[in-house]
Amino acid sequence: MAPPGPAGAHPTPAEPLSRSIFRKFLLMLCSLLTSLYVFYCLAERCQTLAGPVVRPSGGGEEAGAPGRGALAGGPRELAVWPAAAQRKRLLQRQQRRRRRPPAPRDDGEEAAWEEEPPGLAGGPGGSGAGSSAAEAPPGTLALLLDEGSKQLPQAIIIGVKKGGTRALLEFLRVHPDVRAVGAEPHFFDRSYDKGLAWYRDLMPRTLDGQITMEKTPSYFVTREAPARISAMSKDTKLIVVVRDPVTRAISDYTQTLSKRPDIPTFESLTFKNRTTGLIDTSWSAIQIGIYAKHLEHWLRHFPIGQMLFVSGERLISDPAGELGRVQDFLGLKRIITDKHFYFNKTKGFPCLKKAEGSSKPHCLGKTKGRTHPEIDREVVRLLREFYRPFNLKFYQMTGQDFGWDG
Numbered sequence: 001m002a003p004p005g006p007a008g009a010h011p012t013p014a015e016p017l018s019r020s021i022f023r024k025f026l027l028m029l030c031s032l033l034t035s036l037y038v039f040y041c042l043a044e045r046c047q048t049l050a051g052p053v054v055r056p057s058g059g060g061e062e063a064g065a066p067g068r069g070a071l072a073g074g075p076r077e078l079a080v081w082p083a084a085a086q087r088k089r090l091l092q093r094q095q096r097r098r099r100r101p102p103a104p105r106d107d108g109e110e111a112a113w114e115e116e117p118p119g120l121a122g123g124p125g126g127s128g129a130g131s132s133a134a135e136a137p138p139g140t141l142a143l144l145l146d147e148g149s150k151q152l153p154q155a156i157i158i159g160v161k162k163g164g165t166r167a168l169l170e171f172l173r174v175h176p177d178v179r180a181v182g183a184e185p186h187f188f189d190r191s192y193d194k195g196l197a198w199y200r201d202l203m204p205r206t207l208d209g210q211i212t213m214e215k216t217p218s219y220f221v222t223r224e225a226p227a228r229i230s231a232m233s234k235d236t237k238l239i240v241v242v243r244d245p246v247t248r249a250i251s252d253y254t255q256t257l258s259k260r261p262d263i264p265t266f267e268s269l270t271f272k273n274r275t276t277g278l279i280d281t282s283w284s285a286i287q288i289g290i291y292a293k294h295l296e297h298w299l300r301h302f303p304i305g306q307m308l309f310v311s312g313e314r315l316i317s318d319p320a321g322e323l324g325r326v327q328d329f330l331g332l333k334r335i336i337t338d339k340h341f342y343f344n345k346t347k348g349f350p351c352l353k354k355a356e357g358s359s360k361p362h363c364l365g366k367t368k369g370r371t372h373p374e375i376d377r378e379v380v381r382l383l384r385e386f387y388r389p390f391n392l393k394f395y396q397m398t399g400q401d402f403g404w405d406g
């Protein structure tokens with residue numbers, strides 16, 4: 001018989017049993033925790049639980065501006081788990097790992113966008129500013145579990161270069177029913193020979209009811225693009241962001257100048273013959289702005305009702321108003337409203353109060369909204385004169401007066 005111990009420490013017959021139960025309980029708890037951890041790792045969460053997420057490539061366009069893509073800047077902080085933004089980032093990582101086709105590059109975009117692999121930045125946009133849908137994007141969990149499928153785009157922003165196409169796409173992405181490829185695929189102009197399967201593979205996964213979109217502004221001036229898009233689907237909805245062709249040309253020139261500072265002046269490139277005032281319409285900066293001519297090609301393949309013309313100017317002065325029109329055109333619920341935007345005085349442009357993947361305000365990067373060089377007023381006047389008849393024709397064709405001609 002065991003000697004009696006101190007008061008209260010006497011082993012009772014029940015003690016070995018409770019110890020064994022306790023040990024079993026501990027074992028079960030450990031296994032449960034291990035399984036939970038393994039599950040977390042499988043969902044890639046264990047990698048993201050701590051520390052800031054570092055941009056995969058390209059860096060930000062604007063130092064210190066968090067976000068993604070053109071809205072992105074420096075290192076970004078994780079939103080508090082299980083915020084929709086974080087879940088979405090996980091999804092994006094999964095997509096990146098699944099397949100990484102060569103990232104198409106875009107003349108009009110700076111590195112931060114160019115280097116973003118297509119499909120990466122796509123997303124339901126559920127974490128967008130202010131909407132309740134943004135708090136819990138529909139189908140995010142399903143997407144995380146690899147559900148949904150890649151679809152060819154049902155809507156494409158086809159132009160125009162320097163019209164405000166990036167702003168439109170980024171704003172649209174706030175909508176939970178829009179998923180878009182981040183980089184410009186340039187399929188219908190540069191990569192058509194790669195085939196539709198290649199193109200579809202660039203797209204983000206979508207669930208029923210979500211719209212797949214992309215933007216490639218050069219399509220609008222590509223002769224083959226209308227027939228090619230129509231061959232993919234004659235129901236494709238086409239969006240064109242147009243801007244005063246003179247400002248657009250200067251913006252285009254400003255971009256080229258930023259990459260090649262040694263190019264001739266805007267004034268000298270504008271004319272075939274400065275003395276006669278003959279405009280050089282073969283210069284792409286001028287040629288792109290003859291919207292009526294380009295539109296004629298599209299109307300051979302698409303009814304005008306299948307095209308939406310967004311005013312690049314109003315996209316700046318009243319982004320919510322233009323987004324309202326776009327959402328209606330796409331058959332989407334009007335979720336993106338005034339509440340999503342604020343005017344950033346420093347940038348001089350409307351920005352998103354909260355972009356996807358962040359709870360902070362976001363403006364487009366520094367390549368959007370550049371300061372234009374001062375252009376000779378007489379040259380500007382001659383250009384306005386040159387464009388006027390084409391603009392009037394364009395107003396007639398679209399049934400919209402964009403107000404570029406006073």
Ligand SMILES: Nc1ncnc2c1ncn2[C@@H]1O[C@H](COP(=O)(O)OS(=O)(=O)O)[C@@H](OP(=O)(O)O)[C@H]1O
Nearest residue numbers: 108161162163164165166167251349364368369370
């Ligand atoms: N919200 C907001 N923030 C910043 N910039 C804005 C915005 N909305 C429209 N814009 C105008 O978009 C112009 C660039 O047009 P794109 O995005 O179509 O350019 S590109 O063709 O993709 O290179 C860009 O042209 P520049 O001002 O010449 O840089 C802007 O004027």
